[in-house]
Each structure stands twice: as C-alpha cells, then as structure tokens.
Amino acid sequence: SRSEARRLIRGGVVYLNGARVAEIGAMVRAEDAIEGRFVIVRVGRKRHLVVEVVG
Numbered sequence: 001s002r003s004e005a006r007r008l009i010r011g012g013v014v015y016l017n018g019a020r021v022a023e024i025g026a027m028v029r030a031e032d033a034i035e036g037r038f039v040i041v042r043v044g045r046k047r048h049l050v051v052e053v054v055g
Contacts, residue, residue, distance in 0.1 A: 008043060015042040028053070 006024055008014050014021040017032060017040050033039055033053045041049040 013044045016040070018042075 005014075009021050009024050009026075012020060016026075016028065017034065028039055030036070030053075037052055039051045039053055041051055043049075
C-alpha cells in the first residue's frame, strides 16, 4: 500500500539500484534503468525485486 511504502522510505530501508531512496516523491528516470530496461529495488536486507521498465 502507499502508506506502507511511505513508512519504509521514511525508515530508510528502500534502495533503487543500490542507492537509498531519500524522498517519498522520487521518480524512476530513464537514466536509472540498467541496460535501459531494468531497475533493482531492495526493501530491507532480504527483499529484492528486478523490475522491467516498459514504455
């Protein structure tokens, strides 16, 4: 949920390609994508997601 995402970001446990997400309104830019297609999202130490960027 959005409230859970906000809480996690405030807690400093959300990372995008290894960099901590510091702002709640942060947007994923084209430059953030690995090979122009993928973004790695980490929540805490154990949850890792590979997200394919389309469009």
